[in-house]
Amino acid sequence: MNVEHERNAVLRERLIDAGADRAALAQLESPWRSHGILVQCVFFFLTCVGIAALYGLCNVLGIPGEGVVVGIAAIALAEYLIGVRRWLGTGVEAALWIGGLVAMITELPSSGKPEAMLVFAAAFAIAGVRVRNPIFGAAAAIFVVVYAEKKLDLGVIAALVMATVAILALLRTWRRPSTEWLWIVLAVALPVAGRLTADDQWYRVTIVLYAAFGLLALVLAFVKRHHALFFAAAAGLAISGIDIGHRIATPLEAKLAMAGASLLAISWLVARLLRERTSGLVATPVKLTQADEAMEVAGALGAAHLSRAEPSQTDATRPHGEGGFGGAGASGDY
Amino acid sequence: MLSFEPELTRLRPLLGDARTDALIARERRENFSIYPELRICAWVGAMLIATAAGIVVTKNFERIGPLAIAVMIGIAAAACYAWVWWRRKSASLVDDFVLLLGALLLSADAGFIETQFHLLGDDWHRHFLILAIAHGAAAYAYRSRMVMSLSISALAAWLGIEQKTFATYEDPIAFATRAAICAAILLVWRALNRVEEFAPLFEHFASVLLLSAGLAMTFENETRTLGCMGTIAVAALVIAWGFRTRREAFVLYAFIYAVIALDILLVSFFDEDALALFVIVGTAIGSIVALIAIHSRFRELRA
Numbered sequence: 001m002n003v004e005h006e007r008n009a010v011l012r013e014r015l016i017d018a019g020a021d022r023a024a025l026a027q028l029e030s031p032w033r034s035h036g037i038l039v040q041c042v043f044f045f046l047t048c049v050g051i052a053a054l055y056g057l058c059n060v061l062g063i064p065g066e067g068v069v070v071g072i073a074a075i076a077l078a079e080y081l082i083g084v085r086r087w088l089g090t091g092v093e094a095a096l097w098i099g100g101l102v103a104m105i106t107e108l109p110s111s112g113k114p115e116a117m118l119v120f121a122a123a124f125a126i127a128g129v130r131v132r133n134p135i136f137g138a139a140a141a142i143f144v145v146v147y148a149e150k151k152l153d154l155g156v157i158a159a160l161v162m163a164t165v166a167i168l169a170l171l172r173t174w175r176r177p178s179t180e181w182l183w184i185v186l187a188v189a190l191p192v193a194g195r196l197t198a199d200d201q202w203y204r205v206t207i208v209l210y211a212a213f214g215l216l217a218l219v220l221a222f223v224k225r226h227h228a229l230f231f232a233a234a235a236g237l238a239i240s241g242i243d244i245g246h247r248i249a250t251p252l253e254a255k256l257a258m259a260g261a262s263l264l265a266i267s268w269l270v271a272r273l274l275r276e277r278t279s280g281l282v283a284t285p286v287k288l289t290q291a292d293e294a295m296e297v298a299g300a301l302g303a304a305h306l307s308r309a310e311p312s313q314t315d316a317t318r319p320h321g322e323g324g325f326g327g328a329g330a331s332g333d334y
Numbered sequence: 335m336l337s338f339e340p341e342l343t344r345l346r347p348l349l350g351d352a353r354t355d356a357l358i359a360r361e362r363r364e365n366f367s368i369y370p371e372l373r374i375c376a377w378v379g380a381m382l383i384a385t386a387a388g389i390v391v392t393k394n395f396e397r398i399g400p401l402a403i404a405v406m407i408g409i410a411a412a413a414c415y416a417w418v419w420w421r422r423k424s425a426s427l428v429d430d431f432v433l434l435l436g437a438l439l440l441s442a443d444a445g446f447i448e449t450q451f452h453l454l455g456d457d458w459h460r461h462f463l464i465l466a467i468a469h470g471a472a473a474y475a476y477r478s479r480m481v482m483s484l485s486i487s488a489l490a491a492w493l494g495i496e497q498k499t500f501a502t503y504e505d506p507i508a509f510a511t512r513a514a515i516c517a518a519i520l521l522v523w524r525a526l527n528r529v530e531e532f533a534p535l536f537e538h539f540a541s542v543l544l545l546s547a548g549l550a551m552t553f554e555n556e557t558r559t560l561g562c563m564g565t566i567a568v569a570a571l572v573i574a575w576g577f578r579t580r581r582e583a584f585v586l587y588a589f590i591y592a593v594i595a596l597d598i599l600l601v602s603f604f605d606e607d608a609l610a611l612f613v614i615v616g617t618a619i620g621s622i623v624a625l626i627a628i629h630s631r632f633r634e635l636r637a
Binding site: 007008010011014015018020021023024027028035036038039042043045046047049050053054056057060061092170171172173174177180224225226227230231234251252253254256257259260261262263264265266267268270271272274275278279280281282283284285286287 | 337338341342348349364367371373374375376379381384385389390393427428589607614622
C-alpha cells in the first residue's frame with residue numbers, strides 16, 4: 001500500500017464521520033481492502049484459530065517440521081492476499097504473517113536464553129513492517145525491553161528511551177498514518193511495559209525517570225495538542241505517582257481517596273475553565289475513537305462478571321456477619 | 335503528527351468552504367478538545383474513591399462499627415446523587431462520574447447492610463432486586479446509561495447469573511435457564527422503555543445473555559446438540575437485528591458465538607484428534623469467507 005492509498009483510506013473514514021457526500025469520497029478511492037478495528041480483531045481471531053488448528057493437525061499427523069510447513073503456508077497465503085487480492089488492514093493477513101513466523105520459531109531449539117526475546121522481537125518487527133501494523137511494532141519493542149531487562153537489567157531505561165523517541169517523533173509530520181500510529185502505541189504502551197520490568201531497588205530512579213518522562217510528554221502535549229502525548233504523560237505521571245504513593249506511610253484508602261478526589265476535582269476545574277471556550281483548547285464533546293458501540297458490547301460482556309466477588313446466590317446458609325457484599329459494581333469481603 | 339490539509343484543500347470544491355475550513359482547523363489543531371482526557375480522568379477518580387470506600391469499610395469495620403459505616407456510605411452516596419441533581423441545569427462532564435460513584439456507593443452500602451443486619455433474612459439475595467429497581471429509577475431520573483448498566487447487572491445478579499458458574503461449568507443448565515429468563519425480562523423492559531439511549535444497552539445485554547445461555551448448554555453431553563443449535567439460531571437472530579439496526583457489533587460477536595457453537599457441534603461427532611482439527615481448520619476458513627460476505631453486505635447497506 002503506497003502512501004497515497006494509505007492516506008486516502010484514513011481520510012475517507014474521517015470524511016464519512018464528517019458527513020461528506022459521495023462525490024468527495026469518490027476522490028479518495030483506494031484499491032486495498034481494509035476494515036475497521038473491531039472487524040480486524042474478529043478476522044485476526046478467526047485466522048489465529050485456523051493457524052493453530054492447522055499446526056495441531058500437522059503435529060497429530062506427524063508431519064516433520066510442522067512449524068516450518070505451517071509458517072511457509074501461512075506467509076505464502078498472506079503474500080497472495082496482499083499482492084493479488086490487495087488485502088491490507090483486514091486482520092487476516094496480519095494473523096497469517098505473525099502466525100506463520102511464530103510457527104517457524106517453534107521449530108528452533110529452546111535455549112532459555114534472553115536472546116530468544118530478540119527472535120520474537122524480530123518476528124513481530126518483520127510482520128509489523130510488512131503489514132504496517134503498529135501493534136506488532138509495539139510488541140517487538142516490548143520484547144526488546146524484556147531482553148534489555150533480562151540481559152542488562154535496563155528494562156526501564158530501554159522502555160523510556162524508546163518511548164521518548166516516540167513522543168519526539170510525534171512532533172514531526174508523518175505522511176503515513178501507520179507510522180504515526182506506531183509512534184502513538186510506542187509512546188503509550190512502552191512506559192507501562194517498562195514499569196513491569198522495574199526492580200524495587202531502583203525505585204528512586206524509576207520515580208524520577210517516569211516523572212521526567214511524564215512532564216516532558218505533558219509539556220509537548222500542550223504545545224503540540226496531541227491526544228497520544230496526553231496519554232503518554234498520564235502513563236508516566238501515574239506510574240511515578242503510584243510509586244511515590246507506595247513510599248508514603250499513609251493508609252492505602254486515604255491515598256486512593258485523595259488521588260480520586262484530586263482527579264475528579266482537576267477534571268471538574270478544567271472542564272469549568274474551558275466551558276466557554278470555542279477555540280484553542282476546548283472541552284466540547286468529541287469521539288476519540290469509533291469504539292462507542294464497542295464500549296456497550298464490553299458493558300454487555302461484563303454482565304458475565306456480575307457477582308464474582310459477591311456472596312453466592314445459592315448460599316442460603318451464609319453465616320451472619322461474614323462473607324462478601326456488593327452488587328452491580330461494588331464489592332468487598334470481610 | 336498527521337495532517338490531511340493538502341488533500342482537504344484539493345477537495346475544497348467538493349466539500350464546500352465551510353466544511354473544508356472546519357476540517358482544516360481541526361487538522362491544524364486550532365480547536366483541540368480534551369474532552370476524552372477529562373472523562374477518563376474523572377472516571378479513574380470515581381473508581382479510586384469507590385475502591386477507597388470499600389477498603390475503609392473492610393479495615394475499619396471492627397473499630398467504627400457496622401451502623402456507623404452503613405450511615406457514612408449512605409450519606410456519601412446521597413451526597414453524590416444530590417450534587418448531580420443540584421447541578422443538573424449546568425451539568426459538566428464530571429457529573430456523570432459523580433453519579434456513577436454515588437451508584438457504586440449505594441450498591442456497596444446495600445450489600446453491606448444486608449450482610450450485617452440481615453434485613454431480608456433468607457431472602458438476602460433480594461437486595462439485588464432492590465438495587466436493580468433503585469439504579470433503574472436513578473438511571474431514568476438522570477438519564478444515565480452507566481447507572482442503567484448497573485441496574486441491569488443487579489437484575490442479573492438477583493437472578494443468580496454468575497461468571498464463575500459459567501466458567502467452571504458448575505450447573506450450566508441452571509446458568510442457561512437464568513440467563514434466558516434475564517434476557518427475556520430485558521427484552522420486555524426494552525419494549526416498555528421510552529428512553530432511546532438505553533435501548534442498545536438492553537439489546538446488547540439480552541443478546542449476550544441469550545448467546546451465553548446457548549453456549550452454556552453445550553457443556554453438558556445431554557444438551558450439547560440442543561445448545562449448539564440454539565446458539566446458532568440466536569446468533570442468526572442477533573445478526574439479523576444487527577443488519578436491521580445497522581449496528582455491526584451485534585453481527586460480529588454473534589458470528590463468533592455461532593462459529594464456536596458450530597465447532598463444538600462438529601467436533602463432538604469425531605473421536606479422532608486429526609479429524610477434529612481438520613474440522614476446525616475448515617470452519618475457520620469457512621467462517622472467514624462467510625464473514626467477508628456478511629461484512630461486504632453490511633457495508634453496502636450502510637453506504
